[in-house]
Amino acid sequence: MTDDLRLVDVESKHLDDVYRVRSRSFGLLSAGDREEWLSDVQGFIDDGRIVGVVDGDELVAAARIWAFQQWWGGRKVPMGGVAGVVVAPEYRGRGVGSKLMRGVLARSVEHGYPLSALYPATTVIYRHLGYEFAGGRFRYTFPAAELRSLGGKEVSVRRAGPADAKRFLELVGQLHAAARISGPLVWPEDKVAEWLGEENSFCYLAEDGFVVYGWQSGKLRVEELVAGSEATARALWSVVGSGSSISADVEAYMSPDDPAHLLVNKEADKNTVIEHWMLRLLDAPAAISARGFAPGASLEVDLELDDSELAANTGRWHLSVSGGSGSLTPSTSTGEVLRLGSRGLSALYSGTPLATMRRAGLAWGGATAGDGAIDTAFAGATSYMLDYF
Ligand SMILES: CC(C)(COP(=O)(O)OP(=O)(O)OC[C@H]1O[C@@H](n2cnc3c(N)ncnc32)[C@H](O)[C@@H]1OP(=O)(O)O)[C@@H](O)C(=O)NCCC(=O)NCCS
Known part of the structure; x- marks a missing residue:
């Protein structure tokens, strides 16, 4: 491993490297499946939705981003689905996966997805980057x-x-x-x-x-x-x-x-x-205004977000919910309010009760007396997916 590790857009010239890293991560593909995989990956390359990490000329890690929409509270929200996250075995445990995933976050923001979701094979790396469990298949x-x-x-x-x-x-x-x-x-x-x-x-x-x-x-x-x-x-x-x-x-x-x-x-x-799958809000105001909320819920509350990866989400916000819609606008208020990191925001968005989040260290501050109203606004049927990606 050299000091020359760089994030890149994966190109056709990297296909052999991607396949090598992929097969060392997930197993070999039959000849027929390999053909299908190649044509799939080419589609991601053409759309600029596959990022990699190179060491010099050699690609040593890759991940792709599906252009999905996902139902939230009965409305469709654009979501980048992260899949095929792989790091060459000899590069693992050295921060390469984290570098790759930071590239995935940046590229997903560029594509304008307010949300990112993935099925984790291991949770630690994704939690460090602000993802949290949000539902199941x-x-x-x-x-x-x-x-x-x-x-x-x-x-x-x-x-x-x-x-x-x-x-x-x-x-x-x-x-x-x-x-x-x-x-x-x-x-x-x-x-x-x-x-x-x-x-x-x-x-x-x-x-x-x-x-x-x-x-x-x-x-x-x-x-x-x-x-x-x-x-x-x-x-x-x-x-x-x-x-x-x-x-x-x-x-x-x-x-x-x-x-x-x-x-x-x-x-x-x-x-x-x-x-279980995990969720991350990439653009908090866009994610809040795109989803549906409980129609009877009415909420006016300030909260403080701390997002160490995506600074635009950090700060004090006013959350307003009424008539089944919500908005998140910058607030200049002072005083003690509910505080969340990006994992907490993901959990809240997917309907996790604040009492659970507080006990898991994902939410703190503010008056717990106000938690019920916030829970009600985000509540709904259990989040689920039918597809694996
Ligand atoms: C999972 C994978 C992408 C992680 O890449 P990596 O380069 O090793 O990750 P990093 O070095 O950036 O590690 C980031 C954090 O995740 C943790 N982590 C990485 N792999 C882990 C594992 N298998 N189990 C538990 N924690 C793990 C690291 O310890 C580190 O946390 P720390 O800073 O608290 O110690 C890589 O191991 C891999 O390609 N595995 C095989 C394929 C796979 O499982 N892909 C994931 C599909 S969702």
Whole structure:
């Protein structure tokens, strides 16, 4: 390792280096998967969404940034999804990963994302940079026979495919906005169409709902199911459950607050699989004004933010919430107020109660009597994602 470590935009000439570091980090890819990986990475290179660290001419670390939108309080907020964070083994534990992630933060700010999110393989590096747990990807397992008997036979359900991508997005949009959902990603229509067209995507559409499921290791697995009514939920779950003679269990990616938990007569298997993801606010005022808040909540409060990585967020702010919207504007007030670092701000944004944050050392100062009103404004259904990236 030399002193000549620099952040760079990854270019096509670095592809072999990226693959070498990647395979030493995550394992080898088959020839077919490698082709797909190369074409994916080229897309990130073309869009300036992959950064690296070079030592002289050799690339020794890389990370990419997906251009996502994410639902927060029933509104879509642009979010840079960080993935493929890799450092060559011989460079690890020397600050290279932190340098790389600082480059990722800077590049994400340049792209104008108010939020950044990632699935951490290890939390320490990301916490140092202001990320905190914000939600999970929950996978439940239900007995297929219980789903099969849910009924809903009066609902008409038809087979769907790529041509229905627009309708899928409309339905998700309406239902997520109405339920003030937080967490799921919004994919562009062409990607949704691609997904619906996959051989292992079995898609069914009703008037006010849809399901996409397929086989995974000999079991049926629901990738996504939304339903605007009880009857449609029953109908779509029972379509999946109709496979009970072959697949005794059905796995499903879904929210912990999904109505299915209240419909199915047996609780989900105790062994729910949860992959937690982390969030970071890159531009606090933009992130606050883009998300939805609890419609009945009304809040006028000053708070102090301390963001050691992104100085523009640091300072005293006035947080105002009313009519389901919020704003964060600079404040000149003095006196003792609630204080948060960037991890605390991420946790607050994702609905973590202030009492939890105070006890974890993520929030301090101010009058605890005011915590309830702040909690109420940020409260909502548990944040979740359906996709891994
Ligand atoms: C995880 C990884 C990117 C970290 O890179 P790195 O260059 O070693 O990170 P840094 O030297 O900047 O370390 C930053 C902090 O994270 C900690 N850290 C790094 N790797 C860690 C690990 N595996 N477990 C626990 N802490 C870790 C360091 O100790 C340091 O904290 P400290 O300052 O309190 O001691 C690198 O180890 C790697 O490529 N691993 C394999 C692939 C992987 O897991 N990628 C992450 C996908 S989300």
